[in-house]
Amino acid sequence: MLQPELKMRRDKIRALMVPLGIDAALITCNVNLIYTLGEVVSGYLYLPLDAPARLFLKRPNTVKGEFVYPIRKPEELPELIEESGLPLPKMLMLEGDELSYGEYMRLATCFPAETEVVSMGTMLIRQARSVKTPFEVEMFRRSGVAHAQAYSHIPEVYRRGMTDRELSIEIERLMRQEGCLGLFRVYGRSMEIFMGSLLAGENAATPSPYDFALGGAGIDPSLPGGVNGEVLKEGQSFMVDMGGNFFGYLSDMSRVYSIGKLPQEAYEAHQVCLQIQQAIEAQAKPGTVCEDLYNLAIELVGKTGFGDYFMGVSQKAKFIGHGVGLEINEAPVLAPRIKRELQEGMVFALEPKIVLPGIGPVGIENTWVVTAEGIEKLTPAPEEICEL
Amino acid sequence: MLQPELKMRRDKIRALMVPLGIDAALITCNVNLIYTLGEVVSGYLYLPLDAPARLFLKRPNTVKGEFVYPIRKPEELPELIEESGLPLPKMLMLEGDELSYGEYMRLATCFPAETEVVSMGTMLIRQARSVKTPFEVEMFRRSGVAHAQAYSHIPEVYRRGMTDRELSIEIERLMRQEGCLGLFRVYGRSMEIFMGSLLAGENAATPSPYDFALGGAGIDPSLPGGVNGEVLKEGQSFMVDMGGNFFGYLSDMSRVYSIGKLPQEAYEAHQVCLQIQQAIEAQAKPGTVCEDLYNLAIELVGKTGFGDYFMGVSQKAKFIGHGVGLEINEAPVLAPRIKRELQEGMVFALEPKIVLPGIGPVGIENTWVVTAEGIEKLTPAPEEICEL
Numbered sequence: 001m002l003q004p005e006l007k008m009r010r011d012k013i014r015a016l017m018v019p020l021g022i023d024a025a026l027i028t029c030n031v032n033l034i035y036t037l038g039e040v041v042s043g044y045l046y047l048p049l050d051a052p053a054r055l056f057l058k059r060p061n062t063v064k065g066e067f068v069y070p071i072r073k074p075e076e077l078p079e080l081i082e083e084s085g086l087p088l089p090k091m092l093m094l095e096g097d098e099l100s101y102g103e104y105m106r107l108a109t110c111f112p113a114e115t116e117v118v119s120m121g122t123m124l125i126r127q128a129r130s131v132k133t134p135f136e137v138e139m140f141r142r143s144g145v146a147h148a149q150a151y152s153h154i155p156e157v158y159r160r161g162m163t164d165r166e167l168s169i170e171i172e173r174l175m176r177q178e179g180c181l182g183l184f185r186v187y188g189r190s191m192e193i194f195m196g197s198l199l200a201g202e203n204a205a206t207p208s209p210y211d212f213a214l215g216g217a218g219i220d221p222s223l224p225g226g227v228n229g230e231v232l233k234e235g236q237s238f239m240v241d242m243g244g245n246f247f248g249y250l251s252d253m254s255r256v257y258s259i260g261k262l263p264q265e266a267y268e269a270h271q272v273c274l275q276i277q278q279a280i281e282a283q284a285k286p287g288t289v290c291e292d293l294y295n296l297a298i299e300l301v302g303k304t305g306f307g308d309y310f311m312g313v314s315q316k317a318k319f320i321g322h323g324v325g326l327e328i329n330e331a332p333v334l335a336p337r338i339k340r341e342l343q344e345g346m347v348f349a350l351e352p353k354i355v356l357p358g359i360g361p362v363g364i365e366n367t368w369v370v371t372a373e374g375i376e377k378l379t380p381a382p383e384e385i386c387e388l
Numbered sequence: 389m390l391q392p393e394l395k396m397r398r399d400k401i402r403a404l405m406v407p408l409g410i411d412a413a414l415i416t417c418n419v420n421l422i423y424t425l426g427e428v429v430s431g432y433l434y435l436p437l438d439a440p441a442r443l444f445l446k447r448p449n450t451v452k453g454e455f456v457y458p459i460r461k462p463e464e465l466p467e468l469i470e471e472s473g474l475p476l477p478k479m480l481m482l483e484g485d486e487l488s489y490g491e492y493m494r495l496a497t498c499f500p501a502e503t504e505v506v507s508m509g510t511m512l513i514r515q516a517r518s519v520k521t522p523f524e525v526e527m528f529r530r531s532g533v534a535h536a537q538a539y540s541h542i543p544e545v546y547r548r549g550m551t552d553r554e555l556s557i558e559i560e561r562l563m564r565q566e567g568c569l570g571l572f573r574v575y576g577r578s579m580e581i582f583m584g585s586l587l588a589g590e591n592a593a594t595p596s597p598y599d600f601a602l603g604g605a606g607i608d609p610s611l612p613g614g615v616n617g618e619v620l621k622e623g624q625s626f627m628v629d630m631g632g633n634f635f636g637y638l639s640d641m642s643r644v645y646s647i648g649k650l651p652q653e654a655y656e657a658h659q660v661c662l663q664i665q666q667a668i669e670a671q672a673k674p675g676t677v678c679e680d681l682y683n684l685a686i687e688l689v690g691k692t693g694f695g696d697y698f699m700g701v702s703q704k705a706k707f708i709g710h711g712v713g714l715e716i717n718e719a720p721v722l723a724p725r726i727k728r729e730l731q732e733g734m735v736f737a738l739e740p741k742i743v744l745p746g747i748g749p750v751g752i753e754n755t756w757v758v759t760a761e762g763i764e765k766l767t768p769a770p771e772e773i774c775e776l
Contacts (some may be wrong), residue, residue: 030580039609040599042578060595060603060612061703082746094489101507102485176557181611182582189488190430192418194570205636207448209430215448221427222636222714223569224448248610284704315449326610352435 005135005293010036011098014049014129017093022265024048024089025121026077026107029098031326032125032299033183034248039063043071044079054084063262075110075304083145089115097122126187130323130331131345136249137369139345140378141253147244148381150174151255151372154240158388160255164227164238167217168198175242184243185250187327191207196242197226201233204361207315212355214239214317214361236359236383239353243328244367244379250328252349253379254365266362269354272384276320276352284375287299290338294320297352321350324367347378393523398424398455400719405481412436412477414465414495415485420513420571426449431459434469447752460698461499467661474601476503479570486508507760514575518711518719524637525757528712528735528766531639533757534683535632538562539643542612542628546645546776552615552626553607563630565664572631573638575715585614586631592749595752601741602627602749603703611642622648625748625773627741631716632755632767638716641767642753645774657694657742658773661751664688672756672763678726683706685739685740697742709738712755729774735759735766 013025013036027036036053037045043057056071067082078088094107096119108117127210132140150171155237157170172195173364176182183307184193191210201215208215208225217228232238237258244251256270276297282292301310311317324347332340332348346369353363364383368375401413401424414422415433424441425433431445436688444459445451456773457468466476484507496505520528538559545558566568579598587602596603596613605616620626625646632639644658664685672681686710689698699705709764710724712735720728722738734757741751752771756763 018531029577034610035424040580040597040612059597062595097488098577099487099489101482101487101508102510103577104489105507119493122488132407153734159401162771166565169561171563172564173557177554179607182560183580183611185580189491192428192571192573207450209428209447212448219567220569220635222422223571224428225564247608255405292674317448339692 005133005318006036006038010047010053010135012131013047013125016124016127017027017049020120022093022118025093025125027095027125029095032095032098034326035129036153044074044077044335046077048086048089050345051086052215054081056080074107074387077110078112088112091116091118093118093121093124093126095121101157103293106111120385124330129325131135131343132325132347132369137345137347139249140251140367140369141246143244143246143249144253144378144380146178146180146246147242147251147253147379150178150180150242151240151253151381154257154387155388161231163229163231164200164203167232168227171240171242175244179246180242183345185245185247185300185327187329189240192223193225193243194384196240197224198238198240199234199361200238201226201230201339202358203230205313205355205357211317213311213317213321214355215231215242215312220356232259235262237262237266237356237362239363241365246322248326250324251367251379252324252328252351252365253291253367253381254351254363255355255383255386256362256364256380257388259388261387262359266356266359267385269309269356270362272301272304272306273352273354274383277350277364277366280350281375283374284342284370286340286342286344286370290332290334290340290342291336294336296336301352306354309356311353313355313357315327320352322350323348342370342373344370393521394424394426394523397516398435398441400511400519403493404515405437409506410479410481410506412479413481413513413597415483415509415513415590417483420483420486423517424769428499432462432465434465437479439474441475444468447539448585453483459523462495465498466500476500479504479506480503481506481509481512483509483513503738508727512718517713519731520707520713520735520757521733524713525733525735527635527637528757529637530640530709531634531637532570532766532768533566534566534634535563535630535639535767537629537642538566538568538630539641542645542776549619551617551619552586552588552591553617556615559586559628563632567634568630569633569636569695571633571714573633575717579717580611580757581613581631582611584628586625586626586628587614587626588620589618589744589748590614591618591702593701593743593745599701599705599707601739602629602743603700619678620647623650623747623751625650625654625744627749627751629676629753636714637695638712638714639755639767640712640716640739640742640753641769641771642739642751643771643774644750645776647776649775650747650773654744654747655773657697657744658750660689660692661740661742665738665752665754668738669763672758673761674730674732674758676730677738678720678722678728678730681722682724682726689740694742697743697744701745708740713734730758732758732760
């Protein structure tokens with residue numbers, strides 16, 4: 001990756017450190033290394049306020065550069081920082097919500113008592129990451145096209161009598177063939193997903209351990225959520241919602257398919273979701289408050305008969321959109337009580353969805369970027385229910 | 389899962405707590421919930437020494453039971469523990485090497501000062517998990533058969549002129565069709581792998597950020613390791629090494645394929661690896677010291693001309709085997725300075741591998757269980773190089 005791009009990202013983090021009196025960050029978690037270094041390595045990126053970053057590297061032994069220094073264990077950090085020509089930091093920030101307690105304590109105790117160690121690295125770097133650079137938006141733009149291309153082949157791989165699981169395997173393959181790296185990165189230790197989900201019929205309403213509109217029973221209790229292995233049946237809808245990790249950035253996109261025709265209410269509910277998307281598209285721009293968009297969706301669906309089925313049935317998701325980036329769940333979240341304002345460069349998934357008992361899920365999900373004037377769709381694909 | 393199985397596992401953890409004076413564990417990380425509860429939920433399993441475990445549950449709302457209590461946030465834990473009829477613990481163990489620093493501190497500060505909070509939950513539960521129950525061994529046995537079944541179809545999906553990436557996609561599909569859940573669970577935050585790897589020719593020798601015998605350049609710097617997109621060429625070997633997560637337990641198995649014939653030295657090197665496997669099979673039994681098996685492998689390969697290429701070329705893996713379980717990297721590790729003895733019920737992958745410059749990787753990997761008399765192979769499949 002080009003150095004000016006990396007410098008811009010590092011400077012965004014530095015700008016957030018200054019008002020807190022933090023004079024250096026130690027970065028070692030994979031997504032934050034991708035963000036600040038452009039690649040995953042085993043090692044530590046040391047980011048001081050007023051000097052170029054240093055990379056203290058364990059592996060691979062092929063990474064070279066002006067400010068790259070070999071390291072064997074974190075206890076060597078203070079000495080190596082000084083040997084690289086820098087003073088020890090007065091206030092050092094670690095990735096406190098990503099490092100394990102054990103690793104955090106080990107890193108913190110490497111430094112002498114004069115260095116105050118603080119834990120807000122995760123929070124600040126996530127804040128920096130929530131507003132994408134033009135380069136990052138371009139990665140999303142390319143992901144969106146590849147993601148849409150993969151979905152365009154879904155009608156070709158469907159065969160009557162397939163189970164949801166069999167079809168999901170074919171869609172995973174389509175995603176991989178378009179270049180999807182497969183890995184589905186999530187912030188936080190609890191949410192585990194393999195590539196994404198296909199949720200059909202009643203299974204879509206099965207609650208999962210996670211804050212999703214659609215859950216699914218899954219195949220094995222060790223990995224709840226997703227397909228349950230049942231045959232896709234006439235009159236059922238299903239929703240495909242895969243993570244589009246083509247270049248590290250997770251485009252998020254859902255489309256609905258039907259086996260034959262659906263009852264009329266399904267088409268009506270689908271239109272309600274499209275109208276909510278349209279209303280939010282018309283309102284969202286820099287300065288829009290996140291919770292206002294959530295409230296707008298709730299207000300609109302409340303005027304229809306579908307409120308009880310919006311964003312899930314017995315267990316509902318408490319948001320209608322979420323930031324995406326190197327992880328599927330970044331800031332901002334379009335949810336109640338979120339006062340944060342949209343900013344140009346934010347990228348988020350907007351997913352008004354309705355789960356109809358006896359039929360299945362309908363609705364839409366696209367990835368959007370906040371522009372100077374409004375928001376722009378990055379996942380271009382037909383949005384009506386696709387009949388198979 | 390049956391209650392006696394879960395009770396046996398919980399009692400294994402309790403037995404490790406007693407000598408340390410720990411009178412309760414709070415378990416909330418997914419793999420440890422699978423181990424002690426049989427499924428992934430969002431919530432906390434509270435495991436006291438002398439009473440049945442309590443489940444404090446956020447989601448899904450479908451889990452019911454005698455000792456299941458709803459919870460909204462961790463700050464409610466002390467009150468809910470007392471309401472469930474239990475005293476607050478004197479010494480409480482948390483999963484200190486899996487919880488983030490932020491989450492650990494939040495949980496620890498929920499409890500009053502009279503409760504001493506200690507961080508060795510991860511260590512103790514991993515120790516309990518390192519010796520499998522008969523039920524867990526049976527899961528591995530079934531995984532091994534499905535894993536072998538998937539590999540048996542590899543010759544059918546190979547087509548001349550394919551890239552390593554294209555073939556990998558087809559093998560991933562074979563694994564999924566046999567029931568693989570796809571998710572590849574790794575202990576620790578740094579190692580990220582999508583399903584496993586296919587490593588061909590020179591790419592197998594490319595160092596990665598991880599302690600692997602075979603690295604690979606990968607397709608994108610955000611996910612190093614694995615295929616690099618080159619066409620598979622005549623005279624090259626490649627190794628398939630996928631994670632066999634069929635029932636939560638990761639069977640580990642590698643097999644070697646060749647495009648046409650390989651130079652004679654490749655077949656010789658492959659036999660060296662099979663002989664190392666055979667020698668270790670003959671020696672390993674309960675009581676065998678882990679490092680002795682590593683040293684045996686190094687001694688044997690040292691008598692051949694392949695020492696420089698054993699377990700990698702410019703960056704070598706420092707082990708020849710590793711425990712497997714709910715995660716791909718469990719105890720024990722067959723590596724230098726590991727004095728731990730094998731115990732009946734331990735399950736490990738043994739992977740003597742050689743990477744030949746200009747040809748590619750050869751060698752073998754199987755998953756083994758330690759029995760009363762020796763070790764038994766759980767991944768039954770032909771072991772010679774398979775010519776395509």
